[in-house]
Amino acid sequence: MQKFTKKVLVLVSLLSSVTMTLGQSGPALQNEPFDLSRDFRDFTNTYFLADSLAGFNPTTGQGQLKWRRNQYYPQHAFNNTMAGIHKVSGNEFPGIEYAADPVLPFSIEFVSPKTIRIKAQTGYVAPSTEPSLMLVKEPNKDASWVYSKTKNGHQYKSAFGTVVITENPWAIEIHDANGKLLTKTRHQVDGKTSFTPSLPFSFVRRAADYSRSVAAVFTLSPDEKIFGCGESFTRLNKYGQKVNLYTTDPNGVETNGMYKPIPFFMSSRGYGMFMHTSSPITCDFGATFGASNALLIGDESLDLFVFLGEPKDILDEYTNITGKASMPPLWSFGLWMSRISYFSEQDGRTVAKQLRDYKIPSDVIHFDTGWFETDWRCDYEFSKNRFQDPVKMIADLKEQGFRTCLWQLPYFVPKNELFSEIVSKGLSVKNAKGNLPYEDAVLDFTNKNTIEWYQNKIGNLLKMGVSVIKVDFGEAAPLNGIYSNGRTGFYEHNLYPLRYNKTVADITKQITGDNIIWARSTWAGSQRYPLHWGGDAEASDMGMEAQLRGGLSIGLSGFSFWSHDAGGFAAQTPEDLYRRWAPFGLFTSHSRCHGQPPKEPWAYSEKFLNTFRKVAETKYKLMPYIYAQSKLASEKGLPMMRALFVEFPEDPGAWQIENQYLLGEDLLVAPIFETGSNERNVYLPKGKWIDFQSNKIYESGWHKIEGGEFSIVILVKEGAVIPQVKLAQSTAQIDWSTIKLVSYATNGVATGKVYLPNDSQCQEVSLLNKGKKVQLLKDPYNQKVKWNCVSFLEK
Numbered sequence: 001m002q003k004f005t006k007k008v009l010v011l012v013s014l015l016s017s018v019t020m021t022l023g024q025s026g027p028a029l030q031n032e033p034f035d036l037s038r039d040f041r042d043f044t045n046t047y048f049l050a051d052s053l054a055g056f057n058p059t060t061g062q063g064q065l066k067w068r069r070n071q072y073y074p075q076h077a078f079n080n081t082m083a084g085i086h087k088v089s090g091n092e093f094p095g096i097e098y099a100a101d102p103v104l105p106f107s108i109e110f111v112s113p114k115t116i117r118i119k120a121q122t123g124y125v126a127p128s129t130e131p132s133l134m135l136v137k138e139p140n141k142d143a144s145w146v147y148s149k150t151k152n153g154h155q156y157k158s159a160f161g162t163v164v165i166t167e168n169p170w171a172i173e174i175h176d177a178n179g180k181l182l183t184k185t186r187h188q189v190d191g192k193t194s195f196t197p198s199l200p201f202s203f204v205r206r207a208a209d210y211s212r213s214v215a216a217v218f219t220l221s222p223d224e225k226i227f228g229c230g231e232s233f234t235r236l237n238k239y240g241q242k243v244n245l246y247t248t249d250p251n252g253v254e255t256n257g258m259y260k261p262i263p264f265f266m267s268s269r270g271y272g273m274f275m276h277t278s279s280p281i282t283c284d285f286g287a288t289f290g291a292s293n294a295l296l297i298g299d300e301s302l303d304l305f306v307f308l309g310e311p312k313d314i315l316d317e318y319t320n321i322t323g324k325a326s327m328p329p330l331w332s333f334g335l336w337m338s339r340i341s342y343f344s345e346q347d348g349r350t351v352a353k354q355l356r357d358y359k360i361p362s363d364v365i366h367f368d369t370g371w372f373e374t375d376w377r378c379d380y381e382f383s384k385n386r387f388q389d390p391v392k393m394i395a396d397l398k399e400q401g402f403r404t405c406l407w408q409l410p411y412f413v414p415k416n417e418l419f420s421e422i423v424s425k426g427l428s429v430k431n432a433k434g435n436l437p438y439e440d441a442v443l444d445f446t447n448k449n450t451i452e453w454y455q456n457k458i459g460n461l462l463k464m465g466v467s468v469i470k471v472d473f474g475e476a477a478p479l480n481g482i483y484s485n486g487r488t489g490f491y492e493h494n495l496y497p498l499r500y501n502k503t504v505a506d507i508t509k510q511i512t513g514d515n516i517i518w519a520r521s522t523w524a525g526s527q528r529y530p531l532h533w534g535g536d537a538e539a540s541d542m543g544m545e546a547q548l549r550g551g552l553s554i555g556l557s558g559f560s561f562w563s564h565d566a567g568g569f570a571a572q573t574p575e576d577l578y579r580r581w582a583p584f585g586l587f588t589s590h591s592r593c594h595g596q597p598p599k600e601p602w603a604y605s606e607k608f609l610n611t612f613r614k615v616a617e618t619k620y621k622l623m624p625y626i627y628a629q630s631k632l633a634s635e636k637g638l639p640m641m642r643a644l645f646v647e648f649p650e651d652p653g654a655w656q657i658e659n660q661y662l663l664g665e666d667l668l669v670a671p672i673f674e675t676g677s678n679e680r681n682v683y684l685p686k687g688k689w690i691d692f693q694s695n696k697i698y699e700s701g702w703h704k705i706e707g708g709e710f711s712i713v714i715l716v717k718e719g720a721v722i723p724q725v726k727l728a729q730s731t732a733q734i735d736w737s738t739i740k741l742v743s744y745a746t747n748g749v750a751t752g753k754v755y756l757p758n759d760s761q762c763q764e765v766s767l768l769n770k771g772k773k774v775q776l777l778k779d780p781y782n783q784k785v786k787w788n789c790v791s792f793l794e795k
Contacts, residue, residue, distance in 0.1 A: 624754060
């Protein structure tokens with residue numbers, strides 16, 4: 001009893017601390033984004049500014065950092081009041097027991113020749129009780145950096161950059177291999193050139209509860225651009241924005257909320273940063289002060305990774321630490337057909353038959369919220385009234401080339417028959433009183449018993465023949481909750497999607513052999529568990545464009561694979577919008593039609609049906625290209641749907657574009673967003689580009705291009721080989737023994753990649769273009785495959 005009482009008191013204390021902190025800066029409404037910036041302009045709080053090194057061992061990289069105590073105060077001039085910051089003395093009693101200007105641990109480590117790790121403490125921090133789920137493993141230390149002493153500090157140098165540590169005033173400078181300053185920490189002295197007070201590198205101690213948060217503040221440079229932070233639907237370049245990294249359900253894609261925040265970003269200057277924490281974070285990318293990149297991190301310690309290089313280098317380094325996406329199964333690259341919702345076995349069988357009757361290639365039938373007895377009430381049981389024999393249905397669908405996907409969620413309403421069991425067995429998140437923080441019971445994935453119970457439910461469905469589970473929601477883990485591992489939602493809220501993704505992916509791989517889910521929410525590391533889709537987009541032109549920005553943004557955050565609901569989710573899709581959105585949905589690595597009915601193409605005009613069929617057929621013919629490029633992307637942490645500057649970092653124009661993308665290395669795709677239009681302005685990076693539909697050749701620069709029959713602009717990079725196969729109605733029926741290699745070389749040699757299912761590695765094929773005749777120079781498969789080589793003019 002004594003141990004139990006002590007545990008309860010500890011939990012109450014933890015929650016009290018979080019509740020008081022939330023009173024200062026937390027959401028006003030349940031699960032709205034958490035904004036930490038208010039805590040860094042609070043007159044009642046105390047601020048400790050990074051001042052100088054108090055000691056440093058250059059061999060170990062360990063040292064101590066002195067922090068100067070400050071406080072905000074109002075400063076007034078001619079009817080204008082601003083908040084300044086000035087030094088104050090200690091306010092503790094007895095003063096001899098507490099340092100007014102604390103000296104605390106600081107360290108710098110080198111993980112690879114391109115990766116630096118900076119750590120700093122703001123006080124005592126309890127050691128972690130489990131390895132970080134965000135990391136593949138604790139990174140090794142790299143010994144290639146060469147140390148030298150400088151006049152006022154220390155220098156470390158690798159083949160890719162230089163780190164300079166200044167002792168007084170304390171600063172860390174990051175330089176590239178040519179010596180160019182990429183960024184540096186901001187000290188209080190750096191603000192002397194402006195009348196506007198700006199926050200330097202510091203930490204806050206809240207008067208309400210003495211909890212602390214770090215402000216890791218770095219410099220920004222002229223014309224610097226910032227990208228990443230997860231699936232953000234706002235402008236792709238985050239400079240000038242304040243981004244709250246806090247999982248939430250934005251209920252659409254036209255707000256600043258994010259299903260998939262990721263504490264990682266990259267800069268156009270040649271560096272990236274990963275904030276290794278699951279606490280709420282607010283990134284002020286020059287929004288408050290143009291020269292300051294203020295990373296306001298809720299954690300009481302700083303663990304920051306810095307990566308050097310071009311975008312591809314940075315993504316490779318970041319995913320070396322947090323993990324790379326494994327290659328999803330071949331069938332997942334086919335078309336997923338869905339709506340909200342198919343309610344019966346007859347619905348599933350009918351849509352499968354219609355897909356085959358209308359000859360629309362497809363691989364997955366998804367049953368959304370309606371496969372239970374009561375719509376939305378998840379109990380992991382097929383309705384006995386509407387599904388006569390679900391096992392036979394799943395087997396029959398698979399025989400026809402269709403996999404089955406099922407929806408579910410980790411929240412259980414009181415009317416759910418599983419609610420009492422979950423609560424009585426202690427499987428849900430609790431509050432300090434031992435009750436539920438919400439009306440719903442929310443599964444606690446820090447509890448091993450919860451994982452076992454939940455995986456048993458999911459496992460039974462997979463054993464029935466289900467191929468993939470839709471991992472919906474997960475963004476609303478209670479912020480004021482107490483979790484089984486003893487931590488509060490301040491740390492578990494953002495980590496919840498990663499635990500959720502992992503739990504479903506693990507049991508799916510164990511039973512089916514495929515590492516695959518269909519998930520909406522994420523945190524850093526979730527890319528290890530593909531796939532993820534873009535949430536509930538508005539069925540509008542603006543919703544379509546915002547959905548693309550979100551896909552590009554998460555691709556710049558370490559995710560190789562991403563999909564979305566073609567046509568938009570929230571309302572019935574007008575045919576003109578669907579005409580333009582469907583090809584965008586199909587020209588991504590993974591394609592799903594989903595949302596308010598109807599979504600099936602035969603429910604629209606015959607003209608739309610025929611065009612939809614042709615676009616879907618084209619994707620299936622291009623499966624060798626998509627599959628090979630996906631394999632390459634998964635090995636390097638690259639997105640399949642990538643911003644232009646990933647492939648063309650030396651092109652200033654490529655950094656400006658946010659409504660076009662490259663599908664792999666060689667296909668440039670530009671959706672058409674305007675209602676009633678079938679053309680758009682397209683920016684083409686250096687080289688020549690060949691229209692996939694018309695074969696017209698374009699030079700680099702801006703062009704107004706027709707969308708053609710497909711209502712989308714698709715161009716091929718000159719010099720590319722695009723492998724194709726004969727049309728099949730499902731990926732299971734593809735004949736991989738004959739591959740057509742289409743050369744898009746206007747002169748000289750064309751190259752491309754081929755990766756056959758179950759083959760060990762991608763192979764490069766080279767074709768020599770002589771007029772209209774193309775000769776295979778290298779057969780990577782030793783005549784196991786029959787090659788049909790043609791030029792783009794003959795395709």
